[in-house]
Amino acid sequence: MRADDSNWFSRWEEELPSLEELMPLSQTLITPDLALAFDIANPSNTTTTNNHNSSLHQNQPLPPPPPPPAAVSPTPTNPLASPQPNSGDFGVDSSELGSGAAGDEPRTLKRPRLVWTPQLHKRFVDAVAHLGIKNAVPKTIMQLMNVDGLTRENVASHLQKYRLYLKRMQGLSSGGGGGTGGGGGLTGGTDAATDHLFASSPVPAHFLHPGRSNSDHFLPFVPVAALQHHHHQQQMAAVGHPQLPGQYHRQMGHFGSPTNGQFEHPFLPRQTQQPVHRMGAPVPNTVPGYVEDLESVNGNGGRKVLTLFPTGDD
DNA sequence: AATACAATAT
């Protein structure tokens, strides 16, 4: 109870990490709907609850307004290169979305394929490593990663692949061969072109021997402190050109050594629990910011790809 | 009912 306690709250903001520090993980996955809503300046709208402006509090040093309206062409059926019929001015896109026009929130829109960048994967591996294979299940991993827009399904799918990778490695180490008949001979071992991504991040040793060793770190629970506090995730969309001039910042992993894990925050008794809120709330998720890009490859329907960008370290 | 896993489809 110090006098200064009374104003700790005032200083609270000062205690926050600088934007630059947090920035690395900012940006959020996009949701197509939001993108649309973004431009929709509908005077009459209503359900578009996009009120979240995060940039109000602190300024943002990086608002390079880039380009363009990158144009979101939600029309998968538009193989043509001309994304929007509106040539010339952007602004509102049309997006007729099928049906409904602006009235219904497209909850059923398909999100672009998630692209697992090495950074994202790193986060994934860190999360799995810190959870221990035992507790590393999609939901938990997803929470620890705290990447906005990332869904359980995304993680599950990646986890599935990752497990196969681990298995493969185990087999290689002792097995001999495997015989899989594969004849091929591929196998490069630790880094086949196939596992590019996986190879880019070190695989914690314990992953390789599930069997013995009690690898499971003691972490029944993870104070996932990173869950819903300030959301800062990073994600970007890169399409076609992986070399975006963007500024990446590196965010050091939060995951450090659990042995000494001293999570401390002025106060965060928040157990990262997710209330069982189900739909119904008109203002459920407030997405901070996002960027979306899509790549239209050949007329195959154009696969939109969403790539979360770097957040981390390498 | 929700979640995870495995299999299958795009």
Next chain:
DNA sequence: GATATTGTAT
């Protein structure tokens, strides 16, 4: 081949 989606088990 990488992800998404589906089916099934828990």
